[in-house]
Amino acid sequence: MYAGQKVPIQNVSPCPVSCSLANSGHKGSPLFWFCNTFCTIHLASHFFFKHLYIKVLPLSVLTPTHPYFAPALLEWYPRHRRDLPWRHTRDPYAIWLSEVILQQTRVKQGLPYYLDFITTYPTVQELAAAPEDEVLRHWQGLGYYSRARNMHYTAQQVVREYTGVFPGTYSELLRLRGVGQYTAAAIASFAFGEQVAVLDGNVYRVLARVFGIASDIAVPATRKEFQALADTLIPAAAPAEFNQAIMEFGAIQCTPLKPDCLFCPLQSHCYAFQHGMVQELPVKSKAKASRTRYFHYIVLRHGETVYLKKRGAKDIWQGLYDFALTETDTAELSGLALADAVTALGGQLATDRAEEPVVALRHVLSHQKVEARFHCVWLEQPLPPAALNTSGLAPFTPSEAHELPKSVLIANYIDKYWK
Numbered sequence: 559m560y561a562g563q564k565v566p567i568q569n570v571s572p573c574p575v576s577c578s579l580a581n582s583g584h585k586g587s588p589l590f591w592f593c594n595t596f597c598t599i600h601l602a603s604h605f606f607f608k609h610l611y612i613k614v615l616p617l618s619v620l621t622p623t624h625p626y627f628a629p630a631l632l633e634w635y636p637r638h639r640r641d642l643p644w645r646h647t648r649d650p651y652a653i654w655l656s657e658v659i660l661q662q663t664r665v666k667q668g669l670p671y672y673l674d675f676i677t678t679y680p681t682v683q684e685l686a687a688a689p690e691d692e693v694l695r696h697w698q699g700l701g702y703y704s705r706a707r708n709m710h711y712t713a714q715q716v717v718r719e720y721t722g723v724f725p726g727t728y729s730e731l732l733r734l735r736g737v738g739q740y741t742a743a744a745i746a747s748f749a750f751g752e753q754v755a756v757l758d759g760n761v762y763r764v765l766a767r768v769f770g771i772a773s774d775i776a777v778p779a780t781r782k783e784f785q786a787l788a789d790t791l792i793p794a795a796a797p798a799e800f801n802q803a804i805m806e807f808g809a810i811q812c813t814p815l816k817p818d819c820l821f822c823p824l825q826s827h828c829y830a831f832q833h834g835m836v837q838e839l840p841v842k843s844k845a846k847a848s849r850t851r852y853f854h855y856i857v858l859r860h861g862e863t864v865y866l867k868k869r870g871a872k873d874i875w876q877g878l879y880d881f882a883l884t885e886t887d888t889a890e891l892s893g894l895a896l897a898d899a900v901t902a903l904g905g906q907l908a909t910d911r912a913e914e915p916v917v918a919l920r921h922v923l924s925h926q927k928v929e930a931r932f933h934c935v936w937l938e939q940p941l942p943p944a945a946l947n948t949s950g951l952a953p954f955t956p957s958e959a960h961e962l963p964k965s966v967l968i969a970n971y972i973d974k975y976w977k
């Protein structure tokens with residue numbers, strides 16, 4: 559029995575008669591009630607008299623780890639899987655690339671990025687040799703930019719420490735920057751056939767529902783419980799197919815809101831379905847409420863020059879370019895405060911330019927909302943070198959600014975509002 563499980567129903571051999579009869583009756587009907595009651599008594603008898611059953615049950619039922627599970631998924635997978643490019647390769651580089659891109663990203667959104675990266679950088683050596691700004695530019699719009707920076711670093715690490723050859727085991731893969739347990743398991747099983755189970759959101763959902771596990775999947779300690787179960791389910795003969803199958807099953811059959819239980823091959827074994835708990839499982843405690851931040855971008859311009867800077871560490875969008883920034887507690891920035899900020903940056907307001915309207919844009923991230931105001935300010939003179947040194951700003955032409963790696967917020971502002 560698993561720690562969070564309500565009933566140890568899956569740990570005993572299923573009753574071949576009453577389970578199938580129960581499934582043929584409607585929930586709540588006398589037939590369903592009779593069969594389920596009979597089944598419970600029957601299952602209890604397995605516990606006390608299992609030595610008697612050993613002689614008569616088929617061999618597959620006697621294996622200790624839910625023998626129906628892997629065969630059902632492996633039978634389902636080839637008939638339902640989506641045809642995706644990274645499923646046609648065992649190249650660890652291509653698999654790693656796809657896994658990094660698809661973390662916290664839907665397949666539909668990630669697919670064009672994968673195709674772009676694998677075409678632009680067909681080998682790990684080519685990705686490692688690319689400038690970081692160029693890599694970030696290709697990543698633009700995918701969010702979670704630390705993934706792109708880690709990916710670039712890891713490519714260099716593979717070239718530097720492993721002569722450009724990806725390590726071939728789960729434990730070695732874990733030594734690479736940005737490669738966690740999920741990615742290491744995916745590469746080790748897909749590329750090298752290692753028998754190590756993957757755990758992603760889809761897998762958590764399938765296991766929680768089928769095995770009736772009510773542990774909170776948002777709690778890190780729960781991972782061990784699910785990993786231990788998944789490791790007992792993965793067959794030695796087909797680890798890659800099993801991992802692909804369970805993830806795909808969670809993505810298109812056992813979906814979060816509308817799982818297709820009616821035509822599910824695991825229905826008769828599924829704890830959540832049998833107990834009317836499909837919408838309750840998995841249990842995931844709510845994430846922290848997101849906070850709102852107020853960014854006032856000061857877009858300093860002079861003639862054909864615009865000033866941008868690279869964002870530093872310890873905040874969102876590290877390594878991407880934006881404008882001089884003042885963050886406040888409200889959406890307002892007075893004219894006086896704006897003028898003071900321009901002076902502090904070493905600039906002098908042009909006297910012959912009309913004031914530009916403020917542009918307001920909103921950008922929603924996973925844990926914060928950014929309410930951005932763009933204040934376009936025309937300068938009397940270019941910023942002096944000392945001011946550039948202090949502020950970190952650098953001069954660009956508008957077409958150069960278009961080519962810099964930027965957050966979607968900044969890219970949207972430039973695309974929509976620059977003449």
Ligand code: SF4
Binds near residue numbers: 811
């Ligand atoms: S019966 Fe429904 S909840 Fe259970 S595994 Fe199948 S699709 Fe998921």
